[in-house]
Structure formats: C-alpha cells, structure tokens
Amino acid sequence: MSFNYINNIIMFIFLIFPYFSFSQNYIDSTFQSNQPSVKDPISSLRMSGYFRYLGYVRNFQDIYALDIDNYYSGEYPQPTTISIGTGYREPMLMLSISGKTKKKLTFGTDLLMNSPFNGDFDNNLLSLYLGSNLYSTLNTSVGNFSLQAGGIRWYRQSKLTAWAEEGYLRYSLFERAPYDPLTREVSDRYSSYYKKGSISQDLRFGNIAFQGITFTGSSMRGLYNSELSFQSILGKTQNNIGEIISYGKDDYAAGIRVNNSFANSSFALNYFTSFTATDSVRYNYRTFSIYSSEFDFKLQNLRFSGEFGLGTYESHLIDKSIGEIILFNFDIPKEYLGIPFKIQYSRIAPEAVNVNSSFQNTTVLDLVNTTVIEEGTDATVLSSFGGPVNNLGYLANNREGYSLNTEFKLGDLVVSLGTGFYYELERINSNFSYSHNTTGLMLSRISYFSSGYGPYSQFNSYYRGVFENVNIQDSIYSNDSLVATGLIDPNGLPLFDKFYCSSDFHLKYKINVFDKNLYLFSLTNYNTAQDFLSFFPVINSSAFIRSFNHQIDVCYEISKSTNLVFKHATERVICNEFTDFDDKDPYPNDNSWGVTENYEPSFKSRNQYGKIIGAGIDIKLNDGAYLFLRHSYFHFFDENFSATNIKGSESTFELKINF
C-alpha cells in the first residue's frame, strides 16, 4: 500500500471539500474527531472597576547629591521627573470580574493594566491586582456560613490580633490615594469629613492583606437569646510572604474569633498565630501568638470596650516568653460632662509581639524585617524598630499609657482633640524613630521602599511615608570636647527610660462665602519622646525628639461640579543635644566631583523644617468621572545637617473613571 498515494488523496479532499455543495442538512450523529463543547455557561458575569490616569511631574530646585558605592557619585541625576503613575504598584485600569454560578457560589478576580506611556511599547503590564477568589455561602437552620479561598482578602479580627490601625481619623484631604473612592458629588469628600468625621474609604482601610482560606459563620443561636458568630483564617498575611529561605517553606498565619452578641453587648474570644521557618530544613523558626478576649457593653450609657489577653513569642534561640496585652476604652457620653470623652488605657508587654495587629513591634528585631515584595523586587524594610514616636492612637508593644480624646461642636466649628502619654516597660534599646507626617509622601517618592537614602542615609521609605531613626549618644560635644551623656552604658544599652507624648488638635469649619460652601480643616499633631514622665507633650529641649506638624486644607465649592482646594503644611522636628549630631562630611569623596566642598559639620542635632503649599481643582466630569489637579511646592531642610535640603514642586493630573 502506498501511503504517499493516500496522503495525496486526503490532502486533495481536505483542500477542495469546501467547494462542494451538499444537498443534505448537517446531521449531528456524524462521526466527529473533535470534542464537542458540552459546558453550560455561567449564569451571570459582572465587570466593574476604574480607570485612573495619573500624570506626575516633579521638579527639584534643590536636591542632595548621590554617592552610592560602585554605582554612582555626583549631582542628583534627575532633577525633573515626568511619569505616568508613581513608583507604586497602582493600577491604571483595574478591572474587577465577578461571576455567580449555581448554588450560591461566586468567584472574583481583578486585573491590573498599566502602561508607562513612555514610548516603549514593551513595558505595558497586565497582571492580577489582588488575585482570584472563590466564595461559597451556605445558609442553614443552624447558621449562615461562608468560605472564601484564594487571593488577597482584606481581613480584620481584633485590634490586638489582626488589624490595621486607623487612628482617630484625623488626616489631611489634599493628597489623594489611588484607592480613594469617587464620591457621588464633588464636594462629598470634604462635606462628609466635616459632618461625619470620616470619608468613604476603600475596602482595605483598617484591614490587613490576607491570602488563604477564610471560614466564617454567623446567625447561630447562643445562650440567653444571644447570637454566636465566628471568623477564622488559615494562610498568609502580608508578613508571611518574605520567602526568607525559598518558596514553599513554612510561613503561615492562622486566627479565629468567636463572638457572642447580646442586645447591647458583645464578648469575643480571639486567637492569632504566625509561624515562620527560618532555615531550609525547618530546625530554625520563630513564632508568635496572641490569645485575647474582647468585651463591649454599656452601663448607664457609659460604654466599656476593649481587649485583654496574653501574647507569646518563641524562636529556636529564644524560649517561649509570655506577656500581657490590655486595651481598655471608656467612653463618656456628653450628657455627663457636657462634651463626650474617650479614655483609653493600654498596656502591651514586650513579650507580646504581633506584626499584623494595630500595635507596632518594638522588641523583636527579627520581626522588623518583614517584607513587601513589590513587583518582584527585593524585600524591603517595612517598619521602624527603635521606639517609634507615634501619632495619637497608634500603639506599640513594650508600652503602657493613657489617652484622652474628645470631639464637640461650637457653632459651625467642629473641634476634635486628644492627648496621650506612654512609657516603655523595659529598657531594650536606646533608639527612637519618627515618621514625617507632612512631608513623608513627597520624601517617599524620591526612593520607593528604600532604606538609608538621603545625604546622611537617614530616610527609610514605606508605602506613602518615610521614617527616620534617631540614636541617643553616649557622648556629646561640650566646649569642643566629647563628654559622656550618662545615657548609655558601655554595652550600648540605655540607662534611661523612654516616655512618649502625643497630641492632636483638629478643627473643621464650614462657612458660606459668596453663596458657596467653604470648608476649612486645620490639623495639628505634636508628638515628643523624652526620658521622663510627662502627661502632655514637652515643649522644651529636654525632649529627645519634638515633632510638630500642622496642615491646613481649604476646599471651596465654586460650582456643583468644581472644587478649589488649597493646602498649607508645616513640619518641624527638633532633636535635643543627646541625639545624633552632624559631625562628619556626608560626602567624604567629594573632591572627585566637587559637591559640597569644604563641608563644615555643625556638631548639632536635627533641626528640620518642612513646608508644603499647594493648590488644586476637583472637577466632576460626569457621574463616575472625575479630574483632580494638584500642584504643590515643598521644601524640606535641616538647619544643622546642611546637606539635607530638598526643594521643588510636584504636579499631578489624575483622571479617574469608575465603571
């Protein structure tokens, strides 16, 4: 048999068969080598999302020089930056796809599409934004249950277990975050903040990113007509993705909360744990856990709420240590004292560690190197370690303290203020850290997710913020000679206790100017760190660090679709003589390229100034389509560390369309 002959026949038929015509209809019972499609379609598929085009232009008038070993030395190479989007992973087009199948099963996924629009067509990006999720719900006579598995889910459990702290919702509205939702009307962002004290926030606000399995139950009958509910997770939080050794090694978190709600009260039990293997075999590890109870009830209209329990930390090198965690809130309504008060007491032992909760870790250095993987880049330091000088409402472990907050109205003026003081329970290190509340966003855009940049390697950037570390010195200059401070022992350990004070003063005012609404917001934060107890922030140089921030936002509603916005901000950070001082040339090799020649150290500590003045327009183009323009000048400099002098302007053009 000649196979070539058959080949030719087949090829011939194959090529000419379409030209034949047939008198018979197609018959389904015919032999078919191809698999027929038999699947049923999905009953519904929904797409939503937003398009956000962010044009960004920055121009430095003054900027420090760069001196990076084996890489670059010289003048700052790019005084002008033009980009579409910033250096963060922010979608230009976020397309959310969700669908429902039978039996109450749903799925969802989201796509991120970005283009740098820089003339290079190969750099377009299409990837998943938060991931793919599957959901199922089951409503039974026992209760309602739901299970979710897959990509990132925004999760919170309790303040001390899994939570992202929101503080007392005192912030500036001038700068917009990529995830800020669009409002119904152009002025809603400002009017809502004035009236309610908060603005609509993205789902992630106050939550941590979690990936894995979430199982929840609700509407279950408890004792005495109470209602039981629970929520549980098993998987990875954003702090379990570091791949310290390699992909696939143990790095998990798990948590459960069981809540019992009565008519006017609720009680809950919490457990949260994280385990990380730190060597390839898994002989080495570190783990921390939180066991807590929550309560929330009212007596005589006085509200008592809070959480208390135990926290543990253990590693292959450190035996399990246990410490207490207490968070107690006492709310006094205005009928008692004329204005409402919120009193908070907190005590978090140094042994209680948790990098996924509302309180910051300041005691376990290993856990500070928690990581964020940004589009495949190296892991970056996320948070500070040495005693952080936090804003009011932001807690840390190894601290005990109190805070008092209130909010009341005087005519059209809304006054929101608070103060708090805290002290460390154990002497662990002699360092402090503080964030730049006002200029942090601008400084963070100089070098995204970086540690130790700036002329003195002082800046450390995280998402939309920057912090600096401050070291207490064992000796300082006095009359041109070094003298011991008596604050540090020969082993480098502190001989002093740390005390912190923080305060907020927030004013919100609305007036009518030329028949149009004008909103004025004034936010003042003043935080200090010192080595003595003070109930209020210290105003003299006895404090190691004094951080003052004042931000004024103005919004003028010139038409139904247009707002003018203005901002003025001031930042002052003053450190006393016991902290780092300028005693060396930050560019020792500057002779080769002539930058800051003849540098003369000031031998003084930080004395920083930050200023921002900006203006912008919010325009509603259509329902769900907004244009936001911003332009601001900034200047950040340090009188004593003279190479720190950053001056310039930033402009943004943001077109956001929801669909």
Place this chain on the structure above:
Amino acid sequence: MKNQFLSFLTFFLLFIATSIQAQIKSKVWYDGNARVMYDRNVLAGSNLDQTDTVSSRSTGQGFSKIDLGIHFTPVKDIEINSSIRLQNDFGGMWGNRNTVALRSLSATGVIKNKIRFSVGDLFLNQSKYTLYNYSQELAKYEPSVFNFYREYINYENYYIKNYWRLQGIQTNFSYNMYKFIEQIDLDIFSSRVRGSQWLGDPELLMIGGTTFIRLNKNFKIGSHYINTFEVMSSSNTNVAYYNPVITAKIIYSDKIYEKYPYSLIFEGGLSQRGWRGDEFAPETNGSFFSSSFKSKIKSSNVSLSFRYVDTDFRSIGSQSRRIHYSLTPTSYPFYNNNFTQRKISLLDIVSDPNIYNQKLSTSLMNYNPMYSATMPYGDATPNRIGAEINIEDINVTYFLKLNLDAKYFTEISGQGTREKRDFLNGVIYSKLFLNKIFDLNRPIIIETSFNSENVKRAGSAIEKISLNNHLLSGGVSIGIIENLNLICGAKMFSSKGNEYLIERNKYDEIIDYDKVTYANEEKIVIAGLQYYFEKDTYITLQFNHFNVLDVDNVKDEFSMKRLVFMFNMNL
C-alpha cells in the same frame, strides 16, 4: 509583545462584545473553571534525624486560579472561544507570583448548515489505533474518593476523555443518500504537533481523515487514516520522520431476541514508520487486527475482544503515553542524606500533574512495568496477542454493584530470547451501598477494587521473568449532612519479581536490556471531608499519607504526609 497581545485579547474579548452590539448582533457567554488548592507536605518516617538531615521537613504551596472561558458569536453559526488563566500562587502578593495567560483559543462553526469546522486548539480522537489518549495506568475502577486528584491532573493536562489536545484545523460533514448507502460521514483534520524550531527539528505535522459509510441501520463500514510527518524543508536537516497509519473498520449492530443490543466490531490496519533521508534508519511496517463483541444485557455492559498488534506496529497518536517517567516529581524530588533522586511512584501518578505529558511522542515512551506491564500503550501496545473480557455495572443485588475486567495476552515475538512473555491482568471493582442495607437516609458507600497483574516468561534462569503487581484500593464515603461526606480511602500497591527494562535507540530499536528486580510496597491513605455543591463543584479538606518502600533497599524508604485543601468550581 506577549503582554501586549494579552492586553489586546483581554480588551477585545471582554469589551468588544458589548461595544459592537449596535453594529452586529453578538452574543457573549462565559464558562470555565475556578480552583483553589493548597497543600502542605511533611516529610515523615522514623529516624529522620539520622537518615535525612538536609531535606526540608515541610513544604507548602498552592494557587488560586480562574480559567475564564469566553465565547462569542460574531456572526451566525460561528463561535470564537478562548480561555484566559488568571492565577496567583499562594504567597504571592502585590503582583508577585501571578500569571495571566492564554490557555486556549479556537473558533468553531458550521458553514451553510452543512460543514462543521474548528480552528485553533482542538481536542481530537479517532480510533484506538490511530489517535487515542489512553488513561494513565492504574486508573481503571479507582474508588471515587481519589477522583479529585484525577480530575485535577486531567484538567491541568488538557485530558478530556480520550482526546489529545492538538492545534490545527478540523472539519466534518455527512451526506445522506437514499439507495444502497444511507449516510456517508467524512472527518478531516490537520494539526501541527511540533512547530518549527530555529536550527532545530523540522515541523511535525499530522493529518488525518475518517470516513464512515452506513449501508443500513445495522451495518457500517469505515476507515481511519492518519499520517504524522516532518516537513524536511522547515529545517536544515536532511532527515524527516513519517508515520502513516490506515485502518478499516466494520461495525454490525443488532439485537439478540429483539431484546439485547449488541455490536460486532472488526478493525484492522497497517502502519509504516521511518526517517526519510537517513540511511541508517529502518522502515518498519506493522499491522494490527481486533475484533470485539459488545452488548448490554439488563443493566450490564459486556465486552469481549480479541487483539493482535504486530511487533512493528507504530502509531504516534495512539502510542504516546500520559506519564512521562523521565520528568521530576514535584514533591521532594530529592531526599535523604545521599540526595537521592526520587523516582516517579504511585503517589505521583495519583497526585502530581507535572509528571504528565501533553505532547505526542515520535518514539515509544518509557514505562515502568511495575505499574503497567500488560498494556503500557493501551490497546495499541505493540507485540501483543490476546483477549479481554469486560463486564460493567453488574447489579448483584440492590446494594452491590460489580465491574470486572480480565486480559490475557502474550508477546508475538520474544525480546532477546525465543521465549515470550505471558501477561495476565484482572481488575475487580465493587460498590457497596450500606445505606441501602440499613435503610439510612445518608449515603454510606464502600468501594473496593483489586488490580492484579502477572508477567511470566519461561526459559533458562536468565530468560525467566516472574513479576506480580497488585493494587488494592478502597474508599469509604459517609454522608454526615446533606452533601457533606466524610471520606477515607487507601491504596496498597505491591510489586514483586523480576523484569528486563528495554533500552531503545533513537529509531526505537532494542539495543539492550537491564535486569531489574522489584520488591516494592507503596501505600496511600487519605481521610477528610468533602462537600459537594454539585458535580465537579466541591470543597475538600484531606489528610494524605504516602509511603514508598523498596524492601531490598529500606534505607531509601520515602514517607510523606500531606494536608490538602481544594475548592473546585466549574463555571
């Protein structure tokens, strides 16, 4: 460029349908599959602190993915299908470890209500001797508690029934007549098995055709033809592979006593395989013949068949295997202090999609006689003559069902000797409905299957072969509440005896034999919960224990525990 293409495609598929609605009436619909799977493997075994101080004590991985199938009809009777995979691996956040990929793209349609065609990604199947994707070994009559692994493996490897996934064009149509011939079916396809490679192998194409002529309602004759060949001019080589196969088929169907339907099927064919331009390459010509009787008696399906497949019968489309024994297993590919490379074992066959093959192979792929000695290449296994009986769905009583399968085959030519191997393979499967016995509301089902395979060759001490492979499988499924089942199952595998592994050169000629002895014992135990929403949509959480032991080499015993979660949703 890939990203650009994907961006374009996504936009196109997701938006174009709505945007062009005003211009042409377009319908869009969606289907697909969504799956979340997490597993954590823990190295088990006694004395690990002495025998294995280098392997990780545990590893975990997982993914969540949605394969979104998008179908739209731009014009009447034409459908464009695509499947886009949106996957993120467990532990990947903020853009790390995620994939957006095109999984399949095809168009199908009917021209003038007469000719059906498909272009792009196709799933093709012809005859068991020309183009057929045989199931993996030891899969027959597997208890259903193991189905989720099997379904996962088959899905990831594009195994739909016994179709091979190929890329090309296919068409079929039929022609009805009124006199001597009632109907003629014609099916033709052309596919690209391997594309051109820069300075590499030439293009490998496959063309095929099938015709069936129905003479009357009982009698049908047909023929399959397939040819897989390299296009010499597509590379700088002077050698081109070719492998045409042609078969003829006669099917007679009727009823016994007007009650029991039956079919008699006869099929025979020829194959040729060679390398044009290579003077050292042999041209092999082979043949096969098979006859079978199939009937349905009461609820049971009965099948008796006889097969003869020549030693030199070669058919790339039907002799390519699913399991690729040269691939590395995913879980613990190396273990113990000697950094021993782990061979593919039953645990991988059951649970690892990465050891499976999605491409047709131009030469006979290796197999492991421990797991399949009788029919390693399915019905198209060369050098076999014998018979098979298969009875399925025997309702012994109202609470017990049985399936039986028995094969006896011998070699046609001895390998390395005049003596020939005898193969005896039997599988029995039972399904016991305990809830029916005790009249319970919730299902309690016990499934058992026993697969026994015996290979024997007589002769002198060096010629003698005696190999016994046994797989005992069991599964229990207990309904706790509606749709929620407690499941547990086990597989106990043993292989004892000796065999000769065949070494072949690039022309598939036997060049050597390796004597091997087997004293293997493998165990798989699973237990967990499974909640069914509907068929193919379920959640399961299971504990697995795997053990692989070579009794003659106990120091290389491998033991592993696994916790696995799977949420599978057919969209």
